[in-house]
Amino acid sequence: MNASAQPRLLRALAGETLDRPPVWFMRQAGRYLAEYRALRETAPDFISFCFDPEKAAxxxxxxxxxxPYDAAIVFADILLIPGxxxxKVWFEAGEGPRLGPLPELAAMEAEVEASTQRLANIGETLTRVRASLEPERALIGFAGAPWTVATYMIEGxxxxxxxxxxxxxxxPEDLDRLLALLSDATARYLxxxxKAGAQVLKLFESWAEGLSEPLFQRLVTAPHTRIIQQVRAAGVDAPIIGLPxxxxxxxxxxxxDCPVTAVALDTQASAAVGQRIQKTKPIQGALDPLLLRAGGKALDARVEGLLAQWGSGPxxxxxxxxxxxxxxxxxxEQVLKRITGEGMRAV
Structure with a gap:
């Protein structure tokens, strides 16, 4: 496949500056869509829904x-690995995830190798999606990063x-041990x-805030590095996006310090920070979801601002x-039409 025929997302992750940036949204498959809400009603619970390849695809x-998103991200959840x-993992309606008592570390360490097979349905979902998705649109696989997953496992x-x-x-020793086994299970999962069809991989570190510099290095950067080293050692060269x-x-x-391919930025990231990172790696982000919900002229202005400050780099x-x-x-539609020139399609 020549470079121009590659999915736009892959080209940006390879460091290209394009005529327009690729666009996709985190949680773009989900509750803001009426068709998703109807589909969700056909499954007995959220975990069952995630593990049903037909429904998840x-x-x-x-x-x-x-x-007109440029990439699809597989429908799954960051808390499938603890299960x-x-x-024990379940979801309470209107309240979110609940987890049972943290198992003994030795018991979980013994399950790391088998855990990937227990998640095989997610691979089948990816294979189904890749077979149905247009070749010019990329497919993203993901996992929750170890520290974020550990916070749920510890606090329930x-x-x-x-x-x-x-x-x-x-x-500290118990936590490091928990992060190590989660890193190993996550690497196998990715x-x-x-292998099932994901062309891009992403690590979601949703809860990296409030950490001191030493703790951030220990809980975020080091586990991410361990995961990526294992993924690369397994022969997988798919680009990896990290969201701290x-x-x-x-x-x-x-x-x-972390060997991620690209860095996803949150809503507080300054123009200058993004520009400095862009000198060595592609960046992703950082539109505020609340602003997307609010809409109007402020949304238009922020979209234009993001394109102006970061659009000249990958x-x-x-x-x-x-x-x-x-x-x-x-x-x-307001945002996507500005970026891609295409509006909402009939379904």
Whole structure:
């Protein structure tokens, strides 16, 4: 395949500056789409939905039919790995994830190799999507990064991460051991996804905020590096995007020290930070999901500002976090039409 025929996302991740940036949105497959909500009603619970390749593939493809996104991201969840390692995981309606007691570390370490096979349905979803997706549109696989996943495993639910940070200080050896086994399981999971059809991989470190510099290096940069080294050692050369959300000024250190292909920036990232990182790596982000929901002239102005400040380097247009469930479709169209020239499609 010649360079011009490659998916636009892959070209940007290879360092090209294009006539327009590729665009996709985190959580673009999900609750802001009426067709997703109808599909979700056909599964008994959220975990079952994620593990149903037919339904998950359909959820992945729904936004691709409606909008001119340049890439699809597989419909799954960052908390599938804890379940594969033996921790009980479920979702309470209207409240979010719940996890049972943290299993013994030795028990989870013994399950690392088997965990990938327990996640094989996600690979089947990817294979189904890749077979249905146009060749010019890329397919993204992903995993939750170890520290973010560990916060849920330790605290049993979404929280302010205070308990997990305290655990990091009070039980450093146990936490390092937990992060190591999560890194190993995550690397195996990403390799499986690449072999199943994912052309790009992403690590979601959703909760990187509030960490001191030493803790950030230990909990974020080091585990990400370990994962990427194992993925590369397995022969997978797919580009890898890292999102250290909330990392603030430490994101530049992350870009320098971690062997990610590209860095996804959150909503607080300054123009200058992005421009400095762009000198060595592509960047992605950082539209505020709340602004996308609000719409109007302020949304237009911010889109123009992001294109002006980062569009001259390798850049992927995206949000700084996931799209919100109550985001009007017209606002999504407003952004995508400006970037791609195409409006919303009939479904």
């Amino acid at each position: 359909e959820a992945t493809l729904q936004p691709m039919r409606r909008f 594969a390692l033996g921790q 639910r979404s929280s302010d991460r205070t308990g997990a940070r305290r655990f990091a200080y009070e039980h 390799v499986m996804q690449a 959300r909330g990392g603030g000024q430490l994101v530049e250190d992350y870009a320098r 850049y992927i247009f995206n949000l700084g976090h996931g799209i919100l469930p109550d985001t009007p479709l017209a606002h999504v």
